[in-house]
Amino acid sequence: MYILFAIISLTGMGLAFGFLLGSAARRFKVEDNPLLDDIERLLPGSQCGQCGYPGCRPAAEALVAGNVPATLCPPGGKALAEQLANLLSIDLDLSDVEDQIPMVARVDESLCIGCCRCYKVCPSDA
CATH class of the missing domain: 1.20.5 (Single alpha-helices involved in coiled-coils or other helix-helix interfaces)
Structure with a gap:
């Protein structure tokens, strides 16, 4: 019972x-701004912080607010800056943006001693 x-x-x-x-x-x-979600989908999503924001969502919020230029994401390069400028309908100055050559890290794990040198030079803090 x-x-x-x-x-x-x-x-x-x-x-x-x-x-x-x-x-x-x-x-x-x-309700979120639908433009915010579109911009966040365009950004790489690596949460690297190279733009000065702690992740891609805060960077997208700053872009929507108009506080930063469309060239704020170094890993995205010129292609991403052009897509962001088209989406936001803003003028874009690509004179100070450099094309990054894709790099591949080669790490021999058997020789790794945990010194973190590879971590310090990694462009996306991976």
């Missing part, structure tokens, strides 16, 4: 709290 009462009361509480959470989520939903 006590087990049945416990099961029924816990099920009822679960349903009630689930309904409350669901209705609160619908009522207090915050």
Whole structure:
């Protein structure tokens, strides 16, 4: 008898709290700028911080706000800057942007001593 009462009361509480959470989520939903999501999809997503922001989402927010130029992402290069400028409908000055040559790191793990030199020079902090 006590087990049945416990099961029924816990099920009822679960349903009630689930309904409350669901209705609160619908009522207090915050709409994001769809442009923000489009810009974040264009960015590399490596969260490297080379742009001066802690990740790609804050960088996208700064781009939407107009606080930074479209050339803020060094790993993306000129191609990404052009895509961002087209999406944001802004003029683009590519005179100070250099094309980065793709680099491949070759690490012999048997010789690794954990000195972190490769980490210090990695362009994306990988």
